[in-house]
Amino acid sequence: xxxxxxxxxxxxxxxxxxxxAPEIAxxxxxxxxxxxxxDEKGERIPLTIVDSDAREGTITIIFQVVGKTTAVLARMNxxxxxxxxxxxxxxxxEIENFGRVVCIGGGVGVGVVYPLAxxxxxxxxxxxxxxxxxxxxxxxxxQEMKQVSDRLIVATDDGSYGFHGFVSAVLxxxxxxxxxxDRVYAIGPVPMMRVLANLTRPYGIKTIVSLNPIMVDATGxxxxxxxxxxxxxxxxxxxxxEFDGHEVDFNLLSNRLRMYSEQEKQTMEAHRxxxxxx
Amino acid sequence: xxxxxxKPKKExxxxxxxxxxxxxxxxxxxxxVPLGYTEKLAIAEAQRCIQCKKPSCVAxxxxxxxxxxxxxxxxxxxxxxxxxxxxxxxxxxxxxxRVCPQEDQCEKVCILAKKGEAVAxxxxxxxxxxxxxNLGDVAVPARAKPNGKRVAVVGAGPSGLTIARDLVGYxxxxxxxxxxxxxxxxxxxxxxxxxxxKAIVDAEVDYLRKLGVKIETNVVVGRxxxxxxLFAEGYNAVYIAVGAGAPVFMDIPGENLSGIYSANEYxxxxxLMKAYRFxxxxxxxxxxxxxxxxxxxxxxxxxxxxxxxxxxxxxTIIYRRSEAEMPARAEEVHHAKEEGVKFQLLTNPVExxxxxxxxxxxxxxxxxxxxxxxxxxxxxxxxxxGSEFVxxxxxxxxxxxxxxxxxVPATTPGLDTNPRGYILTKDDSGKTSREGVYAGGDIVTxxxxxxxxxxxxxxxxxxxxxxxxxxxV
Numbered sequence: 001x002x003x004x005x006x007x008x009x010x011x012x013x014x015x016x017x018x019x020x021a022p023e024i025a026x027x028x029x030x031x032x033x034x035x036x037x038x039d040e041k042g043e044r045i046p047l048t049i050v051d052s053d054a055r056e057g058t059i060t061i062i063f064q065v066v067g068k069t070t071a072v073l074a075r076m077n078x079x080x081x082x083x084x085x086x087x088x089x090x091x092x093x094e095i096e097n098f099g100r101v102v103c104i105g106g107g108v109g110v111g112v113v114y115p116l117a118x119x120x121x122x123x124x125x126x127x128x129x130x131x132x133x134x135x136x137x138x139x140x141x142x143q144e145m146k147q148v149s150d151r152l153i154v155a156t157d158d159g160s161y162g163f164h165g166f167v168s169a170v171l172x173x174x175x176x177x178x179x180x181x182d183r184v185y186a187i188g189p190v191p192m193m194r195v196l197a198n199l200t201r202p203y204g205i206k207t208i209v210s211l212n213p214i215m216v217d218a219t220g221x222x223x224x225x226x227x228x229x230x231x232x233x234x235x236x237x238x239x240x241x242e243f244d245g246h247e248v249d250f251n252l253l254s255n256r257l258r259m260y261s262e263q264e265k266q267t268m269e270a271h272r273x274x275x276x277x278x
Numbered sequence: 279x280x281x282x283x284x285k286p287k288k289e290x291x292x293x294x295x296x297x298x299x300x301x302x303x304x305x306x307x308x309x310x311v312p313l314g315y316t317e318k319l320a321i322a323e324a325q326r327c328i329q330c331k332k333p334s335c336v337a338x339x340x341x342x343x344x345x346x347x348x349x350x351x352x353x354x355x356x357x358x359x360x361x362x363x364x365x366x367x368x369x370x371x372x373x374x375x376r377v378c379p380q381e382d383q384c385e386k387v388c389i390l391a392k393k394g395e396a397v398a399x400x401x402x403x404x405x406x407x408x409x410x411x412n413l414g415d416v417a418v419p420a421r422a423k424p425n426g427k428r429v430a431v432v433g434a435g436p437s438g439l440t441i442a443r444d445l446v447g448y449x450x451x452x453x454x455x456x457x458x459x460x461x462x463x464x465x466x467x468x469x470x471x472x473x474x475x476k477a478i479v480d481a482e483v484d485y486l487r488k489l490g491v492k493i494e495t496n497v498v499v500g501r502x503x504x505x506x507x508l509f510a511e512g513y514n515a516v517y518i519a520v521g522a523g524a525p526v527f528m529d530i531p532g533e534n535l536s537g538i539y540s541a542n543e544y545x546x547x548x549x550l551m552k553a554y555r556f557x558x559x560x561x562x563x564x565x566x567x568x569x570x571x572x573x574x575x576x577x578x579x580x581x582x583x584x585x586x587x588x589x590x591x592x593x594t595i596i597y598r599r600s601e602a603e604m605p606a607r608a609e610e611v612h613h614a615k616e617e618g619v620k621f622q623l624l625t626n627p628v629e630x631x632x633x634x635x636x637x638x639x640x641x642x643x644x645x646x647x648x649x650x651x652x653x654x655x656x657x658x659x660x661x662x663x664g665s666e667f668v669x670x671x672x673x674x675x676x677x678x679x680x681x682x683x684x685x686v687p688a689t690t691p692g693l694d695t696n697p698r699g700y701i702l703t704k705d706d707s708g709k710t711s712r713e714g715v716y717a718g719g720d721i722v723t724x725x726x727x728x729x730x731x732x733x734x735x736x737x738x739x740x741x742x743x744x745x746x747x748x749x750x751v
Contacts, residue, residue: 023502037459043551043560044459068560084459086496216551216561217467219457219498220683221523222543226534233527233534238685252534255636259536263562270557 002036002082005058010140011133013065014108015074016050022057024049024087030119031093031210031242034059035218037084038072045069046215046237048112049088059087062111062140068267089218090241093208097124099182102174103149104130104167104196106188110141112210113187118148120185126150130170132188136161168195181205186245190254197245207245211236213256228252293395294323301616305586308471308554311613312376312401317357320405324353326390327397334387335399340733341368341440345384345399352402361410362417364403369443369486370436370732372411372478373465375404378729379607411481418488425449427746430513432499432686435463436728437519437719439483440735441742442491448743452490453513455497460550463521464728467550468542470580472587476549500685505693505715515714515742518690518701519735522720523683527676528572532630537564537638541577541677548584566673568592570641572627573677574604579611581675582619593619594669598626598646598659622669624648626659630674640668680725690715700724707741708734716742 006018024034033048051060065071076082093116101120105113110131121127129149133139134157146152154162155170163170167188174181184207186196193209200207213225213236220238227236228249234240297313298304304311315323327349335345344363351360364371380386380400388396410416429445431438434456442452460466462479487493499505505516525540527533544563547553551561569585571578574597585593595614597604600623604611615621622643629642645665648657682699694702694711701710701717708716718734720726 023497027502041552041559043562084496086457086459086498088501089498216543216546217458219501219523219685221467221525222546223525223527223540224543226527228534233529252636255536256534258635259564260562263556267557267560267562 002085004076004078004080004082005056007076007078010062011138013074014062014111014138014140015065016060016062016111017073018058018060019082019085020057021059021085021087024085025052025057025059026054028052028059028088029092030095030115032088032090033218033241034061034085034087035089035215036061036073036082036086038069038076039083042072042083043069044084044086044216044218046089046212046218048115048210050111050114051118062108064108067264068271071268071271086218090237091239093119093242095119095123100126100128100180101183101185102128102130102171102181103185104132104171104187105141105145106132106167106192107134107138108140109188109192109210110139110145113185114141114144114148116185116187117145121148121150128153128174130155130167132156132167132170132192134158166195167192168199171196172199175199175203175205183208184245185210190250190257193245193248194250197248197250201246208242209245209248210241211243211248211253212241213253214259227256291322291326293326293398294319294401296398296401301618304472305583305617308587310475311472314408315401315405317355317409320352320357320402321355323398324349324402327353328389330389334389335384335397338384338387340383340729341374341736343368343371343384343403348406349397349399349402352406357406357409358413358417360402360406364406367736368403368732369440369735370465370482370728371403372407372482373436373474374729374732375400375402375407376474376478377465377469377727379727381608383729408478411478416481416485416488418485421490422447422449424451427451427514428453428512429515429517429742429746430455430508431517431519432505433457433463433519433521433719433721434461434483434493434495435519435521435719435731436465437731437735438463438517439486439491440732441517441519441718441739443486443489444736444739445742446490448739450743450746451492453492453494455499455503455508456493456495457498457520458550459495461493461495467546468577468580470545470549470584471554472583473580498685500689505686505690505712509714514746515716517708517735517738517742518686518710518715518717518721519719519731520683520686520721521731522680522700522725524681525676526679526681528627528678530627530629532632532638533676535630535632535638536636537566537672538630538674538676539564541571541573541581541675542680544581544675545577545584548588554584554588563588564673565589566671568594568671569673569675570594570596570669570671571675571677572596573679574599574606575677575679576606576610578675578677579606579614581677583614583617585673585675586617586619590673594622594671595619596622596625596627596641596643596669598624599648599656600624603648603656624659626661628666631668638671638674640670641674642666642668680720682721682724686721698724706734706737708738709741709745714745
């Protein structure tokens with residue numbers, strides 16, 4: 001159970017893993033996530049299910065090394081097992097033929113938007129995908145995104161590849177060019193989602209974001225992941241993870257994401273020392 | 279008590295106190311507060327029992343423990359037999375001996391309580407169960423002959439563990455599906471180590487496994503598989519005991535500021551995830567210096583005492599009524615007071631104040647006074663106009679109750695619930711509106727006690743057995 005079947009570096013600090021999880025693979029739908037825990041003393045972290053193979057009984061996750069847990073996970077190899085994988089969690093993405101949709105992914109968020117783009121394409125939408133990263137070497141899933149999109153636009157902050165600038169500028173250009181856009185999916189760092197939601201708001205383009213707050217049980221029991229949407233408190237784990245981006249209080253989300261920054265720094269440093277010692 | 283061959287006048291012997299860790303010492307650790315009876319104390323206490331012919335204590339026990347029976351065995355020094363006697367009807371005696379509100383159940387109706395103090399039934403239960411476990415050689419009864427039928431239990435809390443134990447006893451093939459990574463439910467995520475050491479829960483769960491109960495963790499029924507899919511997999515009946523797991527917030531301004539927890543989250547981090555041992559364990563928890571806990575129940579007491587042990591300089595309970603109306607056990611309130619918890623009674627929070635980083639810095643409160651009794655029979659708190667004041671706080675734990683978690687009811691067509699989301703049952707048997715689906719514990723009653731959830735499990739076990747035995751020769 002929970003064996004790592006494949007492990008691959010997608011960029012300097014982004015790793016793709018295929019996990020053995022047959023029941024989750026069979027059941028999961030686009031937009032859902034898992035909670036994993038590496039070992040007895042580990043913490044529970046949520047990660048989007050990027051892809052699944054019901055026949056092989058596997059699911060794919062993609063994560064960026066941001067703290068101790070992801071750092072330890074990144075150093076694990078195929079053949080090793082995780083103590084716990086729980087899922088599928090959260091509501092699946094609402095998938096229908098909306099017409100012309102734009103799927104935007106930033107950084108590791110490309111991994112989260114990929115299953116949405118695939119499902120939307122399959123449902124008959126015309127899918128334009130915009131994927132971005134700070135620089136070319138940090139860009140992930142370009143080929144995969146190309147396969148599930150009618151059109152793919154790549155943007156890098158430093159101009160080392162594709163469009164020179166933010167994904168938001170690409171979307172602004174599309175809007176300025178008078179393109180018909182029925183729906184936008186924006187998934188990535190909080191500042192990116194905030195910018196995109198602000199951008200589409202005046203045009204009245206429905207914009208769905210997928211939120212990544214801190215979670216513990218992820219079944220609606222603890223409320224760690226509460227966010228404010230349209231002035232109402234929602235639990236991301238059971239009410240989300242996708243919400244109307246125009247209604248989300250991104251300030252609150254950023255603040256709550258920083259709640260343990262000191263402790264995270266502490267464990268990350270301790271972990272680095274441990275790794276150097278080896 | 280050494281020379282008691284002649285019949286002593288038992289009612290004259292006072293109830294024996296249980297040794298405890300000193301308050302000043304225990305607020306610096308998470309070790310259990312009461313230390314348990316010694317063999318000598320246990321025998322002495324057990325000898326106080328007058329062995330009533332018609333024991334009212336048994337009627338006061340939701341799982342029908344043969345109280346005079348096991349107490350007599352302790353009095354005779356037959357501790358292992360006492361433990362076995364307990365386990366005939368109680369799947370979790372070491373747990374119940376610690377967390378049952380005996381003062382409202384068996385001990386309340388003890389005949390000795392009429393003129394003095396009840397036999398310390400809970401302490402004796404704990405003693406016998408601990409004695410057997412500490413010996414390390416727990417006897418496992420022979421397995422019942424398999425009857426070829428399968429029952430799925432949803433939730434490995436007190437109710438689910440109890441019904442599983444009873445059903446394997448009848449010969450069923452029982453699998454418990456637990457959403458979290460560890461079985462035990464509230465016993466592992468909710469009740470702190472200093473009240474219920476997790477090693478004890480682990481040992482009780484291990485014992486159930488030895489009896490043949492199968493437990494699958496990380497299975498969120500309703501997400502990974504639905505109740506209907508369990509039937510499709512070949513289960514003949516399903517028991518739903520998912521608890522009242524969703525936290526209640528008060529919906530007052532500032533409640534989502536950083537540093538504000540639900541009691542569920544605060545306790546889950548500390549207990550299940552062992553955040554009190556961070557960074558040895560990876561899950562962090564805020565070690566607040568000025569901690570305010572909202573609420574007056576056992577969960578509030580657990581939270582505030584956890585805060586002290588995490589190093590709080592000030593730990594304060596805010597409760598809107600007076601001490602007399604507090605739902606917490608008197609023992610918990612007493613322990614909290616001994617440990618230095620401040621009680622800000624007749625006070626209600628109206629708003630949380632935060633700093634620029636969005637971190638809570640204070641609780642704006644108003645004073646309350648008690649008016650006429652409300653539906654619960656307790657006097658209703660009424661706000662005193664113009665009485666607002668601020669209590670500084672860098673951490674707040676909201677412990678004002680829980681509500682039904684909708685995941686299972688929402689994914690089980692035909693399963694009737696009340697308007698608050700609790701599953702409706704036909705009678706005490708736990709039978710629901712769905713054929714073959716039974717439910718019990720907090721998902722039926724709303725937040726109650728461990729032992730009531732266990733009692734519901736026992737009754738549903740009998741009902742399921744009856745249901746699945748029907749039509750057989």
